Amino acid sequence: MSDPETLRRFEQVVLPHLDAAYNLARWLTRNPQDADDVVQEAMLRALKYLTGLRGENARPWLLTIVRQTCYTWLRNNRPPAEVYILDQDDFDLATSPPGEDGGGDPETLVARIEDRTLVNRLIAALPVPLREVIVLRELEELAYREIADILAVPIGTVMSRLSRARARLRAGLFRHLGESDRGL
Amino acid sequence: MDCNQARPQLQSRLDDALAAEPAAALDGHLAHCPPCRRAFHTLKTAQGAIREHADCFRAPGALRSRILAELAAAAAAPPVSGRGRARRSGHPGRLGRWGWFGSGAALAASLTLVITLTLAPVPGAPLEDQVVSAHIRSLMENHLMDIASSDRHTVKPWFNGRLDLAPPVRDFEAVGFPLAGGRLDVLDQRPVAALVYRRRQHVINLFIAPADGAAAGLHEASPTRGYTVLYWSDGGLADWLVSDLERTELLEFARLLRSPPPAQ
Ligand SMILES: [Zn+2]
Numbered sequence: 001m002s003d004p005e006t007l008r009r010f011e012q013v014v015l016p017h018l019d020a021a022y023n024l025a026r027w028l029t030r031n032p033q034d035a036d037d038v039v040q041e042a043m044l045r046a047l048k049y050l051t052g053l054r055g056e057n058a059r060p061w062l063l064t065i066v067r068q069t070c071y072t073w074l075r076n077n078r079p080p081a082e083v084y085i086l087d088q089d090d091f092d093l094a095t096s097p098p099g100e101d102g103g104g105d106p107e108t109l110v111a112r113i114e115d116r117t118l119v120n121r122l123i124a125a126l127p128v129p130l131r132e133v134i135v136l137r138e139l140e141e142l143a144y145r146e147i148a149d150i151l152a153v154p155i156g157t158v159m160s161r162l163s164r165a166r167a168r169l170r171a172g173l174f175r176h177l178g179e180s181d182r183g184l
Numbered sequence: 185m186d187c188n189q190a191r192p193q194l195q196s197r198l199d200d201a202l203a204a205e206p207a208a209a210l211d212g213h214l215a216h217c218p219p220c221r222r223a224f225h226t227l228k229t230a231q232g233a234i235r236e237h238a239d240c241f242r243a244p245g246a247l248r249s250r251i252l253a254e255l256a257a258a259a260a261a262p263p264v265s266g267r268g269r270a271r272r273s274g275h276p277g278r279l280g281r282w283g284w285f286g287s288g289a290a291l292a293a294s295l296t297l298v299i300t301l302t303l304a305p306v307p308g309a310p311l312e313d314q315v316v317s318a319h320i321r322s323l324m325e326n327h328l329m330d331i332a333s334s335d336r337h338t339v340k341p342w343f344n345g346r347l348d349l350a351p352p353v354r355d356f357e358a359v360g361f362p363l364a365g366g367r368l369d370v371l372d373q374r375p376v377a378a379l380v381y382r383r384r385q386h387v388i389n390l391f392i393a394p395a396d397g398a399a400a401g402l403h404e405a406s407p408t409r410g411y412t413v414l415y416w417s418d419g420g421l422a423d424w425l426v427s428d429l430e431r432t433e434l435l436e437f438a439r440l441l442r443s444p445p446p447a448q
Pocket of ligand 1: 186187188190213217219220221
């Protein structure tokens with residue numbers, strides 16, 4: 001099935017993006033063992049479809065496969081309530097617009113956000129469609145166009161999800177700030 | 185530009201997704217509009233902090249090794265229908281998969297052939313690249329060791345008559361780097377000694393070759409395919425150390441290897 005040339009190409013072109021693949025799978029499954037399984041499966045799929053990779057950047061190409069593998073995995077392994085949102089075509093219309101940032105100022109935001117655990121907890125708590133745009137944009141630093149291709153949605157959708165994801169993260173940080181203030 | 189035009193563009197500016205002209209127009213507005221400037225500063229602060237603090241996970245070394253092994257199997261085997269890659273319920277699925285891989289005895293012959301063709305050292309390739317390929321090859325070919333032993337008094341004499349050098353063989357089990365064995369390998373089209381050590385689930389290859397005479401301190405090759413490669417020379421022998429182990433741990437091991445052996 002795979003000749004030596006294909007395997008060599010895979011090793012040179014795809015394998016360097018293994019960390020990016022794992023990072024996305026780890027954030028979407030939120031579990032190291034599941035991320036292991038998903039990435040392993042995705043790499044085999046990537047080998048199978050390697051001839052479909054022509055000239056374009058291998059990283060978004062691989063992440064597309066990883067994301068699809070994650071979604072399949074989530075559908076098969078997660079409770080329906082959590083999976084429901086994955087299948088909602090009108091996700092972008094159905095959710096309420098992002099709330100205000102709570103009027104916090106940037107300097108308090110800096111102080112709060114130094115809390116690494118809180119930042120990670122807030123990202124993990126985002127629904128998958130918002131979490132994945134944060135991972136792809138802020139951690140993998142992909143461009144809007146690349147993210148749109150991976151998600152198979154228009155660029156405008158990527159921008160609106162990103163905006164809502166960021167607003168939720170900021171709101172979470174400010175809300176937490178309010179609570180700890182009351183606790184004093 | 186007014187605030188109503190500026191606000192929707194703040195995020196694109198943040199993500200460097202505006203063309204030069206609209207970016208300049210927006211910057212012009214921000215320069216004399218404190219509320220928009222403050223909104224942009226909030227976005228930028230949050231982005232910077234998220235990028236700095238969010239976990240960026242790296243593929244574990246054990247996963248990397250398993251994927252290499254599976255790729256080798258996939259490359260060697262025609263697609264098998266219903267090969268037991270069942271959705272798992274709990275953990276048995278994962279075991280089942282490796283059970284499948286392990287039982288692929290029929291694959292072994294073609295597997296070795298394919299990998300040898302694929303990962304054979306490329307003459308003229310940078311040496312660190314050859315070192316990494318040799319390391320991967322050792323994991324894939326089920327040919328990690330010619331002599332499997334944790335006893336240095338067994339491993340060391342095994343090289344007698346097989347190489348025109350006598351590699352020093354030491355065990356570091358007491359400090360968590362047990363000796364696992366040795367084999368002959370090839371670097372730069374020359375036979376070299378390969379000593380295999382383990383650290384938890386990680387495999388470490390130490391390649392020892394004759395050196396051209398100049399002693400050289402500890403060096404680190406630029407990261408190659410996710411592996412750390414360290415090398416040094418004592419004048420007579422050149423050592424190359426490679427693993428997917430955490431870099432700091434491999435450095436620690438290199439320091440141990442370079443430390444003078446205890447008096448016998
Ligand atoms: Zn304004």
